[in-house]
Amino acid sequence: MxxxxxxxxxxxxxxxxxxxxxxxxKQSGKGAMVCGAICLAGGLLLGPPGLAIGGTVGGLTAYKMSSGTFxxxxxxxxxxxxxxxxxxxxxxxxxxxxxxxxxxxxxxxxxxxxxxxxxxxxxxxxxxxxxxxxxxxxxx
Known part of the structure; x- marks a missing residue:
């Protein structure tokens, strides 16, 4: 049958x-690169507090970019x-x-x-x- x-x-x-x-x-590496780039920019502009701010903003940006890709x-x-x-x-x-x-x-x-x-x-x-x-x- x-x-x-x-x-x-x-x-x-x-x-x-x-x-x-x-x-x-989609590529998860893209989100990691965005997060790292924003964290680096924050660190260069504001020093140690900028790393924290940049990491937070970069992580949120990467989250927004990758939502719906899994x-x-x-x-x-x-x-x-x-x-x-x-x-x-x-x-x-x-x-x-x-x-x-x-x-x-x-x-x-x-x-x-x-x-x-x-x-x-x-x-x-x-x-x-x-x-x-x-x-x-x-x-x-």
Whole structure:
């Protein structure tokens, strides 16, 4: 019996969200550089008190710049992947689960909710896919 790819994507997203896996959508280094630059400017202008003020202002600026750039993998999988990327991910997950011993893919979705071995295999596959294919950095 063929498995519904959309349902499998939902199950993969739920497993990823339950594991609290998030990715950095944008560079975190940019925020660190802004924070450091403002801290340096404050130190040069006002001395030691300027370091404290610059660090605070730089940290707040970096926070504002990076808010919304760390997103759960489940959200990215369901909303940002193209149809082709979703099909690739489903194929990767099916191959990984075949190694674990699931022969009937129709049983995969219920097993995802209960079987820790299958969840681990799916999480490994998803993190590998996100890192290698989507070129996103995982932070959790």
């Amino acid at each position: 063929p498995i519904n790819n959309r349902e499998l994507m939902k199950a993969i997203s739920i497993v990823s969200d339950n594991a609290n896996v998030r990715v950095c959508v 997103r759960p993998i489940g959200e990215i999988l369901m909303n940002d992947l193209t149809e082709r990327q979703q099909e690739q991910l489903v194929q990767h997950v099916q191959a990984a689960v075949a190694d674990v011993g699931v022969s009937d893919l129709a049983l995969l979705i219920p097993l995802l909710a209960r079987n820790a071995d299958i969840q681990t295999a799916v999480l490994r596959t998803v993190t590998s896919f996100v890192t290698n294919e989507l070129r996103l950095q995982i932070i959790d």
